[in-house]
Amino acid sequence: MTQNPFGENPLDALGEALGGALGGPGGLDMGALLEQATQMQQQLVEAQERLAETEFSGTVAGGAVTVGVSGVGELKSVQIKAGGFDGTDADDLADLGDMIVAAYRDAKANADAEAADLLGPLAGGMGGGLPGQGGPGLPGGLGF
Template sequence: MDMQAILQQAQQMQQQLMAAQQELDEAKLQGTSGGGLVTVTMNGRGQVEDITIDPGAVDPGDASDTAQTIADLVLAAIRDAERMVEELQQQKMGPLAQGMGGGIPGLPGF
């Protein structure tokens, strides 16, 4: 077992992990609903950064129904954005998790 090689491999994995996390922080993903009436922007870690509601979603004649409709559209847009975040996280972090699962020779659990 070559400890120098193991340490070097661990350092490379750490650098790759940090780069992937930075990419997730900087990513901007948009989920939509209602044909674009509601847009939710999230970063790659799943934090909501912005919600946009098109004025066309508002029916001034029926405030109660409009409020419920907008709430439903916002929820649907959040779910759409969350799906995109999950896909991006798998894309960026999945290979790293597989690399760890493949193991570092000689170290159990790595």
């Protein structure tokens, strides 16, 4: 059997070598790192819960159509201003459908912006960010 040039446990040697930069004398403090990761995970869960409970609105055509969505993109409400549409006119109904879609996209953009503001700091240092989180360089925007 050959002798390991790094001692009995190579990770101990690595910890000693990096000790000053990553946890002081004696190497890495894995307990502290685990505690910090657990705290960050709890903060992330709490932020996601707040987002899911918050309703964001989007409006088009001067308030003719308003849509409400949850912070996770779930459609909650659609409000149509009375008198603005003729239910017997096919063009009016097509326009109404387009306005509902546009209002939803506006509401979702508001929810995505809030999610990026709320979750972005928690994703710092996690590489590519969180799955479904919008923002520069982060695909998905709530995964929709």
